[in-house]
Amino acid sequence: MTYIPGRGSHRRKERDKTPESRRDEEPRKEYIPANDIDILKLKNAHEELADTHRTLRESQAEMIFRFAIAAEYKDGDTGSHIMRISDYSTEMGNALGLSHHDLECLRYASPMHDIGKLGIPDKILQKPGKLDDSEWEVMKQHTIIGFNIFKGSHSPLLKAAAEIALTHHEKFDGSGYPDGLKAEHIPIFGRIVALVDVFDAVISKRCYKTASTFEEGMKCIEELSNSHLDPDLVKVFMKLEGKMFKIYSANKSIQQYVKDEEIQ
Numbered sequence: 001m002t003y004i005p006g007r008g009s010h011r012r013k014e015r016d017k018t019p020e021s022r023r024d025e026e027p028r029k030e031y032i033p034a035n036d037i038d039i040l041k042l043k044n045a046h047e048e049l050a051d052t053h054r055t056l057r058e059s060q061a062e063m064i065f066r067f068a069i070a071a072e073y074k075d076g077d078t079g080s081h082i083m084r085i086s087d088y089s090t091e092m093g094n095a096l097g098l099s100h101h102d103l104e105c106l107r108y109a110s111p112m113h114d115i116g117k118l119g120i121p122d123k124i125l126q127k128p129g130k131l132d133d134s135e136w137e138v139m140k141q142h143t144i145i146g147f148n149i150f151k152g153s154h155s156p157l158l159k160a161a162a163e164i165a166l167t168h169h170e171k172f173d174g175s176g177y178p179d180g181l182k183a184e185h186i187p188i189f190g191r192i193v194a195l196v197d198v199f200d201a202v203i204s205k206r207c208y209k210t211a212s213t214f215e216e217g218m219k220c221i222e223e224l225s226n227s228h229l230d231p232d233l234v235k236v237f238m239k240l241e242g243k244m245f246k247i248y249s250a251n252k253s254i255q256q257y258v259k260d261e262e263i264q
């Protein structure tokens, strides 16, 4: 090996330097303060981005609601049912302390709970009387059709939509469909939507029944505690009576609804 004078000591000196002493040796960069114009440009760009984000969210919300209305349309509903379902579910999720992310998924996915009705024949959907056994079996398929529409997506929102479509007719005592899931085996989103969907169905006019009053709806929910509905969720729902009444009485247009979409 050839000896090169001074090289070893140079390497040693380099090795012994601390990150701070190295930084001290670097030529200092001159600090140029941003002037007012730069700050204004940045502020405008930020506002434009926030505007674009808001518009995108509103378009997404509107697309979801209009898509959900397509499924409810044949049932004679023009959108008020699904908007209330979304509002009731969000209030429930809020009271239960769901994360902002889960709350947002619940808010956007719950209106699509009956999307599978798109695959159910009109003569069954619009039958004024009671369904016979074979018609009822076809009707129950809307849960699986809805699940199939959303399954396989990587989007958390569409995964929630698949879960809700599949489980919103499961009952707490295991007597629901399509899988007869019991109690906590039914995902929380499914249990929430099951409750608010029953409530809204009771207080709404349908082709096979007249509308009950808000008070009758509340009473019905209490009666279904433990059998059809999760008793803990029923208690939460009862405590939210005032907020639920506001949603029930609001009768929002889709435009109002979409503007309200931002979850705080």
Ligand SMILES: [Fe+2]
Pocket (backbone or CB within 6 Å): 113, 114, 142, 168, 169
């Ligand atoms: Fe349903």
Ligand SMILES: [Fe+2]
Pocket (backbone or CB within 6 Å): 081, 113, 114, 197
């Ligand atoms: Fe529904």
